[in-house]
Amino acid sequence: MSLEFAQIVAALISFGLGVGQTFYYLRVRKIFNSLPIVFAEIIGSRLLHQLDLDNKDLTQAIINFKYSYQRNEHESSSPVLRGFELFPSFDYERALVKKYRPGDRATARVVQGRSVEAYLEVAPLSRASYSVVLLLVVFPMVLVVLGYLGYTESFVAWLKYHVEFWLTL
Structure with a gap:
């Protein structure tokens, strides 16, 4: 499996989870109102x-x-x-x-x-839940675009550096 294909699959799964949570909440609210x-x-x-x-x-x-x-x-x-x-x-x-x-x-x-x-x-839904939904939808799409443009390895190195930096504080 190629890296680009794996990124697309991960993005679609994350997108589905984010949108699915929102639609589930809207369905519960609709049923409640009835x-x-x-x-x-x-x-x-x-x-x-x-x-x-x-x-x-x-x-x-x-x-x-x-x-x-x-x-x-x-x-x-x-x-x-x-x-x-x-x-x-x-x-x-x-x-x-x-x-x-x-x-x-x-x-x-x-x-x-x-x-x-x-x-x-x-x-x-709490504000934090909205933020998670947004991250589940937007972040994987950014990864797909970066992978398509060929910047995946440099982005992963940048992300690893910053995560390690913040964890040492």
Whole structure:
């Protein structure tokens, strides 16, 4: 397999991952907007801030709310429908706690499955996730262009030099 072909394959895979993540998020958001709406009452709202088992910082909004669906009372503690987040937004979690205070009324969307679950909103992609998508789309294309122009080896040497330099700091 030639170097140019390998670069093109890597670029296409990265491009597909970046665009795929965006389309997946848009699909989840579209499905969420089509779900039945119920009125919910917020009964508890707090910000959980602790270290998990791997000593990673964990910040999450814990918002309890009750709602009625098909003449049955339900309670939920999952305020946000979340996708996979490589880089969660801690500011978003703090904003959720400020937005949904005990005693407030809000609209929720109901998901029917094995059990009935409701969510207040869909978590947006974080800025870091947008940056990763941009890198997954743009960087491989730059590599393909550099490979086509014959600058791949000099670019790899330049990149290696700068990575080693920053790692020594």
